[in-house]
Amino acid sequence: MSERKTQIVIVGGGAAGLALARKLGNRYGRSRHDIILIDRNRSHIWKPLLHEVASGSLDPNLEDVGYGGHAAIWGYRYFNGSLEKIDRERRTVTTAPLKDEDGAVIVDRHELRYDYLVLAMGGVSNDFGIEGVREHAMFLEDRKQADRFRQVLLNACLQLNAKRRDDPGARLSICIVGGGATGVELSAELVNCARSLRDYGLEVFDHDALKIHLLEAGPRLLPALDEKVARNVRGELEGLGIDVRTDAMVERVESGRLHVKDGGIIDARMILWATGVRGDNSVERMSDLELTKLDLFVTRPTLQTTLDDRIFAIGDCASCHLPGMDRPVPPRAQSAGQMADCVFDNLDRLQKGKEARDFVYRDRGALVSLSRFATVGNINTGPSGGKLALEGRIARAAYMSLYRLHLLAIHGWLRGSVQIVAAKINKVVRPTVKLH
Numbered sequence: 001m002s003e004r005k006t007q008i009v010i011v012g013g014g015a016a017g018l019a020l021a022r023k024l025g026n027r028y029g030r031s032r033h034d035i036i037l038i039d040r041n042r043s044h045i046w047k048p049l050l051h052e053v054a055s056g057s058l059d060p061n062l063e064d065v066g067y068g069g070h071a072a073i074w075g076y077r078y079f080n081g082s083l084e085k086i087d088r089e090r091r092t093v094t095t096a097p098l099k100d101e102d103g104a105v106i107v108d109r110h111e112l113r114y115d116y117l118v119l120a121m122g123g124v125s126n127d128f129g130i131e132g133v134r135e136h137a138m139f140l141e142d143r144k145q146a147d148r149f150r151q152v153l154l155n156a157c158l159q160l161n162a163k164r165r166d167d168p169g170a171r172l173s174i175c176i177v178g179g180g181a182t183g184v185e186l187s188a189e190l191v192n193c194a195r196s197l198r199d200y201g202l203e204v205f206d207h208d209a210l211k212i213h214l215l216e217a218g219p220r221l222l223p224a225l226d227e228k229v230a231r232n233v234r235g236e237l238e239g240l241g242i243d244v245r246t247d248a249m250v251e252r253v254e255s256g257r258l259h260v261k262d263g264g265i266i267d268a269r270m271i272l273w274a275t276g277v278r279g280d281n282s283v284e285r286m287s288d289l290e291l292t293k294l295d296l297f298v299t300r301p302t303l304q305t306t307l308d309d310r311i312f313a314i315g316d317c318a319s320c321h322l323p324g325m326d327r328p329v330p331p332r333a334q335s336a337g338q339m340a341d342c343v344f345d346n347l348d349r350l351q352k353g354k355e356a357r358d359f360v361y362r363d364r365g366a367l368v369s370l371s372r373f374a375t376v377g378n379i380n381t382g383p384s385g386g387k388l389a390l391e392g393r394i395a396r397a398a399y400m401s402l403y404r405l406h407l408l409a410i411h412g413w414l415r416g417s418v419q420i421v422a423a424k425i426n427k428v429v430r431p432t433v434k435l436h
């Protein structure tokens with residue numbers, strides 16, 4: 001009788017899960033292991049690129065990674081489905097019926113066995129239960145949403161272009177809620193987009209055609225960065241004509257309108273919500289694993305979930321409070337990649353009968369790109385907590401290196417390096433704005 005394979009199931013092929021699937025597939029292959037990646041989508045795009053996809057400055061088709069092809073190269077199995085249930089006693093996961101766009105079932109509810117399970121399902125924006133957000137705001141959580149934002153933006157720009165022939169003062173108002181990296185970067189990308197549109201046939205378009213409002217409920221932008229950097233960023237954005245408001249708490253959202261506490265009403269044709277990270281609501285119904293109030297899986301420092309040694313949680317869907325840290329590990333791309341590496345080692349250790357090791361988070365700093373106008377931030381220079389402020393070309397190179405590291409993590413050194421060169425060539429030969 002053939003030996004039963006060790007089955008490692010990863011749910012979620014994002015920054016954390018896809019890097020882990022590649023490494024596990026590459027290490028163990030298919031002979032004595034079955035590495036399975038489950039994702040509800042069929043392709044992956046790195047989330048920090050989504051604001052560029054939304055504004056049209058990046059063609060997502062060039063950066064998309066199809067799971068099927070990736071799995072074939074790296075020796076794991078890809079299953080298209082959405083996690084619905086975890087049965088810890090029977091060690092199985094069940095995926096919901098997979099439906100086509102018309103709602104017809106393509107693949108029925110499906111059960112998969114696991115020896116080890118890694119949850120890497122990412123998170124969603126936190127709407128804080130504010131009335132009207134889910135109904136009237138847009139989000140930037142996956143490619144579909146970024147594509148939709150771009151389509152709505154382009155349609156509104158075309159309409160405005162026609163209107164401006166008779167009314168040269170007409171403007172398109174866009175409100176972005178959330179002064180973190182996503183909100184700040186998208187604001188700058190939109191200004192860049194508006195400045196390019198005249199060259200693309202929207203002849204009465206210029207930099208003041210868009211009125212961009214950026215609202216932050218806290219006292220300053222970019223809480224993850226130094227105060228001085230955040231102040232400089234605010235100055236840059238205001239210099240680009242963006243209306244930046246801090247201490248601006250949105251109380252209610254209606255169609256085309258936001259009510260701000262002590263700040264009146266803002267009319268906006270497009271509203272983008274980009275605040276905080278929480279777990280998806282559906283997570284509550286999936287299992288009896290311990291969750292935080294924000295529906296994140298609580299893990300021990302080893303990244304194993306508190307109630308089950310065989311189940312790990314990594315990336316944005318995990319809440320890992322390490323000894324000596326005031327807060328849980330932040331939901332960032334660098335944390336996701338580092339957690340994937342830690343779980344890769346721990347899975348090896350557990351299979352060899354050794355104890356899992358604690359995760360060590362190395363905060364390398366944070367950088368923000370204001371499109372082609374500026375890149376700023378700080379990098380951490382060592383364990384003593386030293387910080388180096390960066391701007392200009394060096395900051396741009398450091399910012400780009402985070403994505404390059406992701407490409408190397410999911411494609412390996414050889415293929416990853418080719419992808420990096422291909423991306424550079426595309427930047428030169430492709431139009432700077434995607435208008436379809």
Ligand SMILES: Cc1cc2nc3c(=O)[nH]c(=O)nc-3n(C[C@H](O)[C@H](O)[C@H](O)COP(=O)(O)OP(=O)(O)OC[C@H]3O[C@@H](n4cnc5c(N)ncnc54)[C@H](O)[C@@H]3O)c2cc1C
Binds near residue numbers: 013041082120336
């Ligand atoms: C617009 C934007 C800009 C950002 N910019 C930065 C930045 O500049 N720097 C930085 O460090 N971080 C940034 N982040 C945060 C960073 O992208 C995340 O921290 C990182 O992607 C988390 O990785 P992850 O693997 O946990 O989740 P994700 O990358 O979100 O991947 C989760 C995967 O799980 C799948 N999935 C979800 N639910 C299910 C389910 N039920 N069943 C099956 N599959 C499921 C999803 O389809 C997805 O593929 C940004 C995020 C956004 C949204």
